[in-house]
Amino acid sequence: MTASSPMGISRPQVKSLDEILPREPLLMMGAGPVPIPECVAKANSVVINHLGGAMAQVIHQVKAMARYVFQTESKWVLGVAGPASAAMEMAVSNLMQQGETILCVNNGFFSHRMAEMATRIGADVHELHVPVLEAADPELVRKAIEKVRPKVLTLVQGETSNTVFNHSLEEIAKIAKSYGCLVVVDAVCTLSTMPLKMDEWQIDVVITGGQKGLSSIPGVSLLVFSDDAWATVKSRTQPVAQWCFDAQLAENFWHKDGYHYTAPVSGIMALHEALKLVCDETLEQRFARHLRCSKALQAGVQGMGLNLFIPAESRLNSVVGITIPEGLTASDICRHISDVYRVEIAGSFGQPIVRIGQMGEQCREHNLFRTLHALGSTMRDLGVKVDQPNGMAEMESYLQSVPRIISQVA
Amino acid sequence: MTASSPMGISRPQVKSLDEILPREPLLMMGAGPVPIPECVAKANSVVINHLGGAMAQVIHQVKAMARYVFQTESKWVLGVAGPASAAMEMAVSNLMQQGETILCVNNGFFSHRMAEMATRIGADVHELHVPVLEAADPELVRKAIEKVRPKVLTLVQGETSNTVFNHSLEEIAKIAKSYGCLVVVDAVCTLSTMPLKMDEWQIDVVITGGQKGLSSIPGVSLLVFSDDAWATVKSRTQPVAQWCFDAQLAENFWHKDGYHYTAPVSGIMALHEALKLVCDETLEQRFARHLRCSKALQAGVQGMGLNLFIPAESRLNSVVGITIPEGLTASDICRHISDVYRVEIAGSFGQPIVRIGQMGEQCREHNLFRTLHALGSTMRDLGVKVDQPNGMAEMESYLQSVPRIISQVA
Structure with missing residues (x-):
């Protein structure tokens, strides 16, 4: 396993990727x-300066295309270097402050995740558990909202773990909005595969990943805040615990041609191409x-x-x-x-x-x-x-x- | 800018990447x-199942090669989907609990970042400011340690912002260790470009990114915890605020062939090739x-x-x-x-x-x-x-x- 070396810790003998990967891809x-198109793969091999003019143009277009795919006119499109879970964590940690109340509609493994994230930042977390074979019932959500009066309601459009579809998403979002809740929707496995109209349905944050409906790579994710959600982010009094996921720091890069951290350049190129394919289709x-x-x-x-x-x-x-x-x-x-x-x-x-x-x-x-x-x-x-x-x-x-x-x- | 559409929000007209990117790369x-080698670019176009046997082999090799590059025998190599800052945040947020004391040696913009992260999770943060043209002085660090008695000391090997090299890193790490501190070193711009012997120098956490010395893509980063650091992670009583950066959740994927979040598959392939080039050289x-x-x-x-x-x-x-x-x-x-x-x-x-x-x-x-x-x-x-x-x-x-x-x- 190791080769001798004058250094302290010696070099391992490793197999080449060609030896590990099957000759014909599974x-x-x-x-x-999911499989990625050739143009997405090609774009993912490009690395350029993360702060130059070309990058700024790419970011501008990614936001414009995302607005079409999310069906929103909101300015507040943000990308995040990380999995869709990073976009979830960005949504929860920027909207919620310690002690505030959140209601998470729990259809299973993934819709529990935002409750878990909210717990870690000290929110007052309530979950509405939906029976495993069923979609969330708008009237039960309404009752739960009346009971706990949450600042934020989270909901999944499709629960990937058990394959349930919350077909009443629009109705639930509008009910929640009528009680003054901010509505956060996990559209990780659904965006671009079925209708989701962020503005028309009155959703405040929509989250997606790269490697599902968009057929891009895993590792760069997208989310959009409504004006209401962004105002909440801007008016918070406690700092966001997550430095990397602080939306106001991310704004520097995504909206001001400035610096937050070194952006995942190649993954953003891939996402650009994936979004362009959606627009073309x-x-x-x-x-x-x-x-x-x-x-x-x-x-x-x-x-x-x-x-x-x-x-x-x-x-x-x-x-x-x-x-x-x-x-x-x-x-x-x-x-x-x-x-x-x-x-x-x-x-x-x-x-x-x-x-x-x-x-x-x-x-x-x-x-x-x-x-x-x-x-x-x-x-x-x-x-x-x-x-x-x-x-x-x-x-x-x-x-x-x-x-x-x-x-x-x- | 837009094309008509029966949907609410219409499609934008966008330029192709070929029109945006210069014909000859800068x-x-x-x-x-930094520029990436051809084999790294090629590997970055590969997407496979993030939980299958091939991925497990790749992860195993990445860890083995990382141990050589970090010069450590520690088992606790972890990757993170995100920039080097995500690896920094993972180190700080897993080692520190609310109210505990951290001393950050501040040589400039980047070495201040871990202090900023520690502040956000409620740590008692002290900074030792080093004059801009100088390296950190071991005796001044000793005095600061004696004064604040930190649980964790953070230090940069090279401060990217002003190009200062902390040439006394080994001495400082050993001093800190003698006071029982856990020593966290930011080697983001230095790893694989100059000697750093994690074990011999008694460093507890070393952090690096992909897009610097390793010549991989930005968006997948690496860090290693020593046994002491890992024991601290395992014995903490408060949950880590950062779900994505929780080292014990990351352990599921990086050490137990299990699930945390969808790993940045293509970026890990790229990192594998970049590390292999270091081992070969x-x-x-x-x-x-x-x-x-x-x-x-x-x-x-x-x-x-x-x-x-x-x-x-x-x-x-x-x-x-x-x-x-x-x-x-x-x-x-x-x-x-x-x-x-x-x-x-x-x-x-x-x-x-x-x-x-x-x-x-x-x-x-x-x-x-x-x-x-x-x-x-x-x-x-x-x-x-x-x-x-x-x-x-x-x-x-x-x-x-x-x-x-x-x-x-x-």
């Missing part, structure tokens, strides 16, 4: 990261593509005799949860489909499901057929009776029933 | 980011290359009649500070050298200097000649009398006086 059909066409592909996949899965975990009315399309057949575990299935068919899908966090992503580049017909074939074959290999030909036929029928939209190339 | 000779050869190139550049700058800002004994080699001739500003110089000669150098934070980086890929003879020519020509263009031929001759003479080391290729 198809990433899990809950993210248009949101309307992108939403239609996601819906068509996800519904076709769901038809195929059910057509071969497997069950979808979440009832149709609260089912998320961007991550599809499939109930694990009796006698198997998620890791049995994930290992086999990866080893034998070179397709990666995901297990879950505490639920008896495997998950297939339908975000960004995952939503392409050729990926659907390869994935459904791999999933059905894996089930058969592992002794589960499935009708794979019928699954394929159902998926194809669904695709035929909904016309494919030919994307404009701008 | 040579980045500032204080970072060996630290001894890398240090020699940096010293030789930096000293040659300094000889050239002085040879043409410009002044170096910091006296020789406390002068940092990895970032060279040049006093701005009377009548000019840093932005005059930086703009001209960039616009006309396509070389980028940096201004400073409050000091009357421009700065040229000598980190990683910046330390190549061809970059030195191009940069010195560009700097001298810029000075002449702006009306400053310099003897450029003599500068070139002095630089060449220095290079001739120190044999070039031909790197082994492993």
Whole structure:
């Protein structure tokens, strides 16, 4: 493991990346990261000065494109060097001060995360637990708001861990707003895969990551504050505990061509290209593509005799949860489909499901057929009776029933 | 600026990256980011599953190589999705609890940053201000330690903002250790450019970024905790305010093949390749290359009649500070050298200097000649009398006086 060296600590012998990475890349059909387009990969190899004129132009365009993708006219688009969790932490830690009340609608693992973050900064944290197979109920949220009178309400559009879709997001946001709450929405796995109208729905902060619907790299994330949310940030009396996530320091870089920390230059280039692809495709066409592909996949899965975990009315399309057949575990299935068919899908966090992503580049017909074939074959290999030909036929029928939209190339 | 759309917020018209980026890249000779090698750029385009077996192997190797580069046998190597400041914040926020005492040796802008971070989490913060042209004095540090009895001492190896080198780092670390302090060293602009022996010098935490000496991308950073530091992290009674930077959550990913947040996959691939280049070159050869190139550049700058800002004994080699001739500003110089000669150098934070980086890929003879020519020509263009031929001759003479080391290729 080590080579001799005149220094104290000797050099390790390591394998090259080529030896570690499979010769043919595995198809990433899990809950993210997702495959990235060639132009995003290429942009991610570019490093330039983080404070020069070219960077300023890139940042200006990233903000302009983000406003379209988030459907907002708000000025307060901010990027953050880090995962989507960093954007979550930025939202929570800048809006909340010690002792203030926050209500977190908890649909599962990820929607609990903002409650956890709020606890750490000394907020008075309340959680409304939603039963696992259900979407959040607006009237129950209203009751909880009336009870705890929170300054901030947090809510997930789609809970990645159990594949629940909070289809009443708009109604809940408007209820919360009528009580004077600031509404923070985690759209990490949903942004650009389904409608979200930040301004029209009266949402105060929307959070997303790079490596989901946007099909960019993990490590650079985006969030937008409304004017109300930004006024709250500006008027706080306690310093933000998180130096890196202090929105007013981030403003220096994202809005004043100034310095906060060395920005993740290459990741911002990648994000620029990913956002440009969304703009070129248009949101309307992108939403239609996601819906068509996800519904076709769901038809195929059910057509071969497997069950979808979440009832149709609260089912998320961007991550599809499939109930694990009796006698198997998620890791049995994930290992086999990866080893034998070179397709990666995901297990879950505490639920008896495997998950297939339908975000960004995952939503392409050729990926659907390869994935459904791999999933059905894996089930058969592992002794589960499935009708794979019928699954394929159902998926194809669904695709035929909904016309494919030919994307404009701008 | 916008195209019509049936959605609420319309699409912006944006330029392509090709239109924004200069056709020939500017040579980045500032204080970072620095140019990245081709293999690092290539690795940065790879996205794989952040939780699979391939990623686990990459992480294992990154830790092994980091131990060599940091010169430590400590197990507790951690990466962080974010800038070097995120690694700083991780160190401070995990070691310190509210009300505990920290002493920050302040050599300038960057060494003040950890004091700022400590203040935000409610620590009792003391700063020892070092005069701007000087290195920290071990006896003054001892006196300050005796006075405030800190739990943690923070110190920078090289202060990027004013180009001071704390040449007594080893002595100071050992003094602090003898008083029972945990010693945190910011080696952001110095790691892999000059000796730093974490274990032998009794340092408890060493912090670095990607985009300086390592010549990787900005956005993924590294730090190492000693066993003492790690025991402190494990025994804390208050939760860490920073969820993303909680070292014990990071341990899940970096040491237990588990989940914290979606790791910055491509940036970790890039870091793997950058660390491998350091291992292949060996630290001894890398240090020699940096010293030789930096000293040659300094000889050239002085040879043409410009002044170096910091006296020789406390002068940092990895970032060279040049006093701005009377009548000019840093932005005059930086703009001209960039616009006309396509070389980028940096201004400073409050000091009357421009700065040229000598980190990683910046330390190549061809970059030195191009940069010195560009700097001298810029000075002449702006009306400053310099003897450029003599500068070139002095630089060449220095290079001739120190044999070039031909790197082994492993």
